[in-house]
Amino acid sequence: MHPFTYVAPRTLDEAVAVLEQHGERARPFAGGTDVLVQLRGGRFDLDAIVDLKGVPEATTLDLNGSLRIGAAVPCYRIYEDSAVAAAFPGLIDAASLIGGIQIQSRASLGGNLCNASPSADGICPLIVHSTVAVVQGPQGERRVPVEEFCTAPGANVLGRGELLVALEVPAPDKGFGAAYQRFIPRNEMDIAVAGVASALTLGEDGATIASGRIALAAVGPTPLFAAKASAFLAGKPATPETFAEAGEIASTEATPIGDMRGTAEHRIELVKVLTRRTLAIALGRAQSNR
Amino acid sequence: MTQQETPVRKVPVACTLNGQETEFLAAPYQSLLEALREVVGLTGTKEGCNDGNCGACTVSLDGRIVDSCLVLAAEVDGKSVDTIEGMAPPHGLHPLQQAFLEEAALQCGICTPGFLVAARALLEREPHPDEHRIRLWLAGNLCRCTGYDKIVRAVQSAADKT
Ligand SMILES: Cc1cc2nc3c(=O)[nH]c(=O)nc-3n(C[C@H](O)[C@H](O)[C@H](O)COP(=O)(O)OP(=O)(O)OC[C@H]3O[C@@H](n4cnc5c(N)ncnc54)[C@H](O)[C@@H]3O)c2cc1C
Numbered sequence: 001m002h003p004f005t006y007v008a009p010r011t012l013d014e015a016v017a018v019l020e021q022h023g024e025r026a027r028p029f030a031g032g033t034d035v036l037v038q039l040r041g042g043r044f045d046l047d048a049i050v051d052l053k054g055v056p057e058a059t060t061l062d063l064n065g066s067l068r069i070g071a072a073v074p075c076y077r078i079y080e081d082s083a084v085a086a087a088f089p090g091l092i093d094a095a096s097l098i099g100g101i102q103i104q105s106r107a108s109l110g111g112n113l114c115n116a117s118p119s120a121d122g123i124c125p126l127i128v129h130s131t132v133a134v135v136q137g138p139q140g141e142r143r144v145p146v147e148e149f150c151t152a153p154g155a156n157v158l159g160r161g162e163l164l165v166a167l168e169v170p171a172p173d174k175g176f177g178a179a180y181q182r183f184i185p186r187n188e189m190d191i192a193v194a195g196v197a198s199a200l201t202l203g204e205d206g207a208t209i210a211s212g213r214i215a216l217a218a219v220g221p222t223p224l225f226a227a228k229a230s231a232f233l234a235g236k237p238a239t240p241e242t243f244a245e246a247g248e249i250a251s252t253e254a255t256p257i258g259d260m261r262g263t264a265e266h267r268i269e270l271v272k273v274l275t276r277r278t279l280a281i282a283l284g285r286a287q288s289n290r
Numbered sequence: 291m292t293q294q295e296t297p298v299r300k301v302p303v304a305c306t307l308n309g310q311e312t313e314f315l316a317a318p319y320q321s322l323l324e325a326l327r328e329v330v331g332l333t334g335t336k337e338g339c340n341d342g343n344c345g346a347c348t349v350s351l352d353g354r355i356v357d358s359c360l361v362l363a364a365e366v367d368g369k370s371v372d373t374i375e376g377m378a379p380p381h382g383l384h385p386l387q388q389a390f391l392e393e394a395a396l397q398c399g400i401c402t403p404g405f406l407v408a409a410r411a412l413l414e415r416e417p418h419p420d421e422h423r424i425r426l427w428l429a430g431n432l433c434r435c436t437g438y439d440k441i442v443r444a445v446q447s448a449a450d451k452t
């Protein structure tokens with residue numbers, strides 16, 4: 001492994017300055033559960049690693065109706081915060097299944113997003129919550145919807161000197177519910193063969209879907225926002241028939257490959273099943289949130 | 291770029307290690323696991339995979355269990371680290387260690403320090419976990435020898451006695 005220095009900035013500006021100076025030869029470092037593994041595997045070399053855990057904006061978890069998750073906040077802080085867990089069970093579904101306990105002590109949702117793996121478990125739940133990525137760089141701040149953040153396997157929209165500061169999750173509307181599920185051959189500690197996050201908001205009558213969002217993991221080059229299936233949900237009755245049809249539509253938006261984890265056909269079937277199931281869970285949560 | 295062009299200096303690390311103030315020098319790219327074993331000389335923490343999958347390198351960092359292969363030594367400056375070496379009281383064994391012996395919860399033993407450190411963290415939080423909870427909590431620890439049943443039983447037995 002190429003020797004690198006360890007930089008621990010105390011402010012956002014300092015972090016941006018170091019990243020800008022080194023360009024591709026430096027990377028932010030949150031939990032390190034992806035970047036250290038990739039460095040050791042020889043995927044790339046770095047001259048500097050920039051630890052964000054000393055930067056206040058990246059390490060605060062702030063619930064105030066909406067939820068602001070600092071980019072370096074580890075998963076356990078999200079699911080052990082009872083108020084956050086009660087308000088955002090659809091995010092907890094992901095935060096509590098990334099790796100095992102040791103990984104959850106370190107791994108962040110920000111790192112999960114920036115790493116931009118197609119099979120990342122954290123990204124689809126953020127997408128269905130309409131989360132915005134707050135980015136800081138040499139030119140100041142910009143905001144990017146999470147569904148536009150990943151551009152290819154392992155690639156994202158960040159330019160030279162830019163870093164993710166936080167994830168802003170809007171306050172859930174009355175009647176909103178969300179859920180995430182993945183399929184893996186084991187019970188835990190594995191990479192998703194396919195995953196689906198679903199969200200819906202019930203209308204005034206409590207029986208009709210006012211709006212919905214569906215996102216798919218591990219069935220395309222990046223986590224995918226299933227635009228057609230999402231649009232289909234609006235105005236439909238919240239019934240198993242609707243959920244099954246949404247699953248059929250979502251499966252046409254998936255572009256999976258076959259690999260050692262599963263065939264493309266298997267992944268298509270999984271999208272149908274997981275869409276149905278996550279919509280049903282989201283409905284239950286929506287009903288208890290009215 | 292070659293190594294000569296980018297001299298990388300060692301960094302001083304001061305932490306509380308098993309309750310004692312400890313200082314050492316580590317390369318900035320060195321893992322906590324490597325620093326513990328090769329700089330500090332505490333070899334109880336084991337290396338299995340060196341990529342976060344096996345849990346053999348589990349230590350407690352500011353009270354949370356982590357894979358020390360995925361922590362940089364430089365990060366623990368000012369923090370508190372607890373390893374297997376700090377588990378037993380001065381005379382005798384920790385109840386979990388005793389239970390692992392009595393239940394024969396180890397064979398080759400390379401996974402054992404990681405399981406013990408992880409299980410201790412569980413029992414400190416939840417003194418009486420059920421079998422499902424124990425298995426889920428220990429999912430980040432792999433064992434190639436025992437088949438896990440005896441490990442789970444040992445944790446249950448230690449929990450029953452406390
Ligand atoms: C044993 C094991 C099990 C795992 N299980 C799962 C799983 O079940 N599901 C899953 O989705 N993933 C899993 N992972 C992958 C990994 O743990 C997750 O992707 C995790 O969320 C990454 O977060 P991190 O904070 O550790 O990221 P890091 O490794 O610190 O960073 C990841 C990448 O993002 C960049 N980065 C980090 N923060 C920022 C920022 N603020 N701005 C810009 N760039 C940034 C880094 O430079 C790096 O390229 C697993 C990994 C291991 C080792």
Ligand code: FES
Binds near residue numbers: 337346348
């Ligand atoms: S050696 Fe660290 S998890 Fe395997």
Ligand code: FES
Binds near residue numbers: 395396397401436
């Ligand atoms: S006893 Fe050999 S790996 Fe667990």
